[in-house]
Amino acid sequence: MGSDTPVEILSFFWTKAPNTQDLCCLHPVSVSSASLTAQCRYALGMEDGTIPDSDITASSAWSDSTEAKHGRLSTGEGDGAWCPAGPVFPSGSEYLQVDLHKLHFLALVGTQGRHADGLGQEFARSYRLRYSRDGQKWITWKDRWGQEVVSGNENTYDVVLKDLGPPIVARMVRFYPLADRVMSVCLRVELYGCVWNDGLKAYTAPAGHVMSLPGMHVYLNDSTYDGSNSGWSGGAGLGQLCDGVLGGDDFTETKELRVWPGYDYVGWSREALGQGSVDIEFHFEKPRLFNNMQVHSNNRHTQGVRVFGKVECLFKPGLLQPWSSPGLTLPVPLEDLKDPSSRPISLPLEGRLAQILRCKFYFADRWLLISEISFLSGRKFAAITPRAGFPVAKDDSSNTAILIGCLVGIILLLLAVIAVILWRQYWKKILGKVGSLSSDELRVHLSVPSDNVVINNTHSYSSRYQRIHTFPDDREPDRDAEGEYQEPSALLRPRDQRDKEPPPYPGSPPYPSLSPPVSPPLPPSVPHYAEADIVSLQGVSGNNTYAVPALASSSPGADATPLPELQRQCLVFKEKLGEGQFGEVHLCEIENPQDLPNLEFPFNVRKGRPLLVAVKILRPDASKNARNDFLKEVKILSRLKDPNIIRLLGVCVSSDPLCMVTEYMECGDLNQYLSQRVLLDKTGPLHNTPTISYPALISMASQIASGMKFLSSLNFVHRDLATRNCLVGGSERHIKIADFGMSRNLYAGDYYRIQGRAVLPIRWMAWECILMGKFTTASDVWAFGVTLWEMLSVCQEQPYSNLTDEQVIDNAGEFFRDQGRQVYLSRPAVCPQGLYELMLSCWNRDCKLRPSFAYIHSFLTEDAMNMV
Template identity: 60%
Template sequence: MASRVLSLCLLAAVCSAEPDAHFDTSSCRYALGMQDRTIPDEDITASSAWSDSTEAKHSRLESNDGDGAWCPAESVFPNNNEYLQVDLRRLYFLTLVGTQGRDGGGLGKEFARHYQLRYSRDGYKWAQWRDRWGNEVITGNENTQDSVLKDLGPPLIARYVRFYPMADRVMSVCLRVELYGCLWQDGLRSYTSPPGNVMLTPSMLINLNDSTYDGFTVGGLQYGGLGQLTDGVIGADDFTQQKEQGVWPGYDYIGWNKDSFQTDYLEMEFEFDALRAFTYMRVHCNNMRSQGVQIFRQVECYFKRSLHTPWDPQPVTRSLALDVRDPSARTVTIPLNGRAARILRCHYYFSSEWLLFSEVSFLSEILDVSEPDEPGPFPPPREAPPPVPTTTGQPRDTSQRVTTATVSTETMSGQVLESGSDLRINQPIAKDDSGDTFILISCLCIIILLLVVVIILILWRQRWRKLLGKAQRNHSDSDLTARLSLPSDTVVINNTQNPPGPPRHANRYERILTSDGEYQEPSHNPRAKLATLPPTPESAEGGYRELESPKLPIVCPPSVPHYAEADIVTLQGVTGSTTYAVPALTADSLTSKELPLSKFPRGHLLFKEKLGEGQFGEVHLCEVMNPQELPALQFPFNMRKGRSLLVAVKLLRSDANKNARNDFLKELKILSRLSDPHIIRLLGACLDEDPLCMITEYMENGDLNQFLSAHQLGEEDESPEGRLGPPCISYASLLQVALQICSGMKYLSSLNFVHRDLASRNCLVGENLTIKIADFGMSRNLYAGDYYRIQGRAVLPIRWMAWECILMGKFTTASDVWAFGVTLWEILMLCKEQPYGELSDEDVIENAGEVFRDSKKQIYLSCPLICPPPLYELMLQCWSRDCRERPPFQDIYECLSSHMTCSSPSGLKE
């Protein structure tokens, strides 16, 4: 009896409800679980991450986990391919998104000024979110502290949501997010219909199309998406009066003209997320008879249980009594009698010239949640505690979509299904879990045993490594560092440990000192060494490990030199920038006397963006406010009044160890000795307190690689103003760029300095095409693809390195000449291609072996189209196998100067 009374009460509530009461989007604004961790870490993924501490799981709004946000590994400019993805496990109606920058304990400076949203309901088809006027870009944050909430107009219905941060230049961005909305209880995943038509009235043209439809339109049919019929906006009685501001008349409705159909009805199909039992369908229609618009006179609905089953031949038919006296819009409720289906096909019969629909909604119950979802299965839904609403004083259940007074909820303990006629509570069945307990205990015991075995193996391996290290320390220096023949055909790394204290050969390839301290070049005849070295003993095989995974061996003959662990040169300094190889410069010489550096006031530095980072420090792009107030710094150029100055700031983090601090001071000492118009200058340092900083020049046009790749070749230098396309740069200007780089390298070589990472990414561009050589290209994640990582120990720019650098670890002025030849090739290619772009990193290393053997199989960079033969011949000389045959920078400078006499190349390749 009580059940009967309850059913009658619910039925009365449905009948007495306001006819036009559809889904209210204003009450669907509840946080979905990023901030309160209802959404677990495994449901938050990303295209990449800068580090473990900036993974996707750290992207929760108002959270300070890790380094305070998700930060992508790659630059988002210009491709915008980096994204953060949230899996909600079920379909949700999303009305609001929130974003925030990186916190990092107050040290974060990265945020996204703009971003885009893409979403999917099935994980296969992705749609781009656009606002009602077609704009895809959403305005984001202005700082790292404030969270910015953006209304989604129109809202979106999705399970998966991706955030794509955007930038207008190469810069670091980080993101924290939250999603707001409520559960999409309709379960409608897509509807199919003909596109809306245009109504021509005496006073205006009314476009009645579905402007927010996110599916496909093919052959006069829209399918596979959702649009304005599910956006929660109810149209007015007069369809020419829209509720949304700034849109066109008729926006709130989708309209179809009877004359555009061969039949006298409109056919629509509705696909749902699961097999459902349907109570009713509600359609909000316009009834403005003065404009030829009237509600449908009859509807027929056919039912289909899945894509692969036939249509049920018995439809539900309902005829409507037309009220010719009341022109107001109305919601028509069509009882569906509990019919089961996953796909509905409804025919709406015209009663006048036009049919105008504003919203379509359904009341239904899921019959079988285990039935696979097509076209791909949904994993089991995540049942989470109700998220906290954005406003206080409202109960959580109002966040769900309510089309009537009936509410359908699901819980972990069972299902509570309320309908207009009955109330059923399905309780879980209790079962004996003693078997599960036994299995759990067994699994724990096995895991503990495995951990014990792993620990024993690690301790055993460490013991034997110590024994091998002691046995091999008795070998001579030549045994430890100059083994060139191998017992196998695989390039390997010698795993011999060095004795305590400073290594006797750690800088063997950075500098070679004579007995009186003078600098001399290393031997240029590797074959002579091959003839004098003893063979590798067979017993040493246990002390080797492979350079790469055994799946990708690098095959070289036994005579090819190899990496030895002591010979792997670490090019990257503590802040991530390249460290020069210089003669007779040690940490002791730095601390023996005061560094002649200008003290830079920290208060004049204004952070702009992070350029890169290393193990113990970072490189930031900063702006010096009012540089005219700092005359003691002696800037190398005149600053116009009121103009700021861009500088690069290398800072050492406060947690850096003593060795890192000494390396930082060594780098300061090196840079303080450089003074040339084409070398980036050290402007000052902040050594009074942590973090230690050094301030160097930065050029306003960024690095040469990005600068040239944005240009095209022209007869003369031209800006894009007044014409289409990218700016132009002339051949003469390209030669001028190369000549300036050569001038800077000529200066470095005169001091016996070896740059070791010369490339277009390490050259900066200023006003009037002024070029200066820098050293922090290695720290920038933008150029991670230009470096080859060796077992996590070092990164090497192998595509710019001479063969002796790759195979023997030798870095000399001659190897810088090789790198200059590659840089010259980049310049003449306008940095459109990566050197040896058709080769993998392993192929580049193998090619170095071919150069060493002079096998005639070696591959050299091809001649650029704009390069004349004499200039390409200069490149080939830079890539000579014998170091002594490579021209010095002085000769290269004179050769390039002679080419400057012509403003255009001669003998170009067609």
């Protein structure tokens, strides 16, 4: 209900930060009618729990697991939604009620069905809204054309948002799901708006009249008024005099589409009213000092419409107090009556104190048409303003207090700006060494000196397939007594056992040995996973996590903004997650993340609720190389910004020990999350054992594929993708890929240590990683196949649990030789054949034939959609 001609109301009022109910700062603001509804659209707390369970009630519930408190948008507690006890009839008598405890301006509502990991089938195709400002009188919401029914959902999972036109001012709201036949429905909801502080509560006015013009009727009634028009004793409400629509010069035209002529105005005929004035009474929640009243009125005198001649106002300081005496008579300057333009008339109210205001607007012609009325105060802001749903100022003791508050706010703002500038300069200085790295430093050292490696004289591989140096220092790989380089897989076993032990299982040949290098022709084309020059990150775990392109700074989508320096005292230690060669990983809380304005990440955390973070701490005695690697990791990981990748939030680098702070998800890692659950289709689960469905597993796998698709688009190679390195958050099971697994003692058995030095997750590694040290996006695809197998097995066993570490290495040789004797992970019981074939394609011997993460994500997303 916007307007092409904004009404400008200049006043002081308190602005409210998004997703909070706190008042922030006092400053002059120019408010236009077109912008108010657009700004007042904050989620009021159903989804994030700010609205407590006790304030969510319902007419009935099908069971304890579908009671009212489960009707929160985008959450899946209980059985996934509020469901009434019985089927919903077309009349719609069942309701879900939300009590906000104070008046709110509501501009938007959102609804959703019961998804329940794909098992839900219930949703409401339409619904009604009823609201109350006092908990006693309930009003049915209608749109501008008088329609009560709101179109709802078409499926169980999508959120449908509906703008409320006209908006609602209410304390309590009820949703009545509807159906075109007797059927079961379920509902989840959210309300969007802001607190209506010290604003207009209601007005009462005579009913508008119909003007008959040649060939048309102009309806000047208050069509959106939600009170009754039965006189002063009738129930007062709000309507078109506060709808934000300013009428134009020609009252027969309207700025709202598909509505009738005259919609922008409320109008009265002197003859039909039978008296010389229009009496309007305004009720406010609290007493206030009124300095000015502004009335937007029509003046099309050629059709008998003129601005009112004068206004008489009475003031009542409180509900039980008498009308103040004397009243106030305000003449209207009418020197330009010949101009037929509509206009705002400004009337001084001399700072009168009142909670109830009654004004008589005297006719100057046959008709009086008013579009908007607003009130202004030097110390308070009261209005029938366009969408007057904004928070307003508390009463100050004097204008001096306001001035002092403004000056203090400006000084604090200047100090904050200076502090930010100083910290940015310091940050650039700290990371300057990282930006000045030479290209040679950014190139990886090959782990073999020759250009080619030939195994069993059958295949050769060019040195274009570069290796990541997996050792914690710059030493070369081991040489044998004759000075020859040993094959990488041979380094994974004690020297006295090399080439002496029999095959670990029938049909397995001994370890392959190195042969003289042969230079074959280069491959004719570069596959999608072609390797780039990469940076080797040591990290606090003492091993590489991401294999990062040296030119990542120019990669599209890899935004690199300076990270904020966090104060260590804001981090509250919770527990130690793990440790590595160079440092430790701690789980911490930031108690009030909103108090750290330099954090740019959009946290979904309300004030008073802590934010879980993981803090990587580098030991103070770490080597210079480790410190440089730490700063490299900070710079590079700060570029990874994707919904399914753990974000780096800030650093502590002003003093030792160096720290980096990343997100952490409240449900912990995916391995532990799944291992504590059983599949829904598994017979005989233990009593009260949490369950998980196949659709939920596919949804989580799709999120992992999405995050890996993002990494692969930047040519980042993770090298350690597994369920232990995926974190789970919230009841909706939001998945984010992380890198903490290697540092945790809990998963020490998942890594194979090379003679006390590097550790490798060999059960997740492609054969070319184990035998050749070649890590690419294609090897990450292999690891994804193993991760998917873990998930569908609900993390009940380790991959290749029937093989020893040495047998897993030998099995990699079988993949290399491609003689049909390699051992594959078996198909999990819950896994369809088509999905198992996707896993097998991830484990293709030819890495060029493995699917891309874009294809995997598309496959899993389509699979998830087909299951709904």
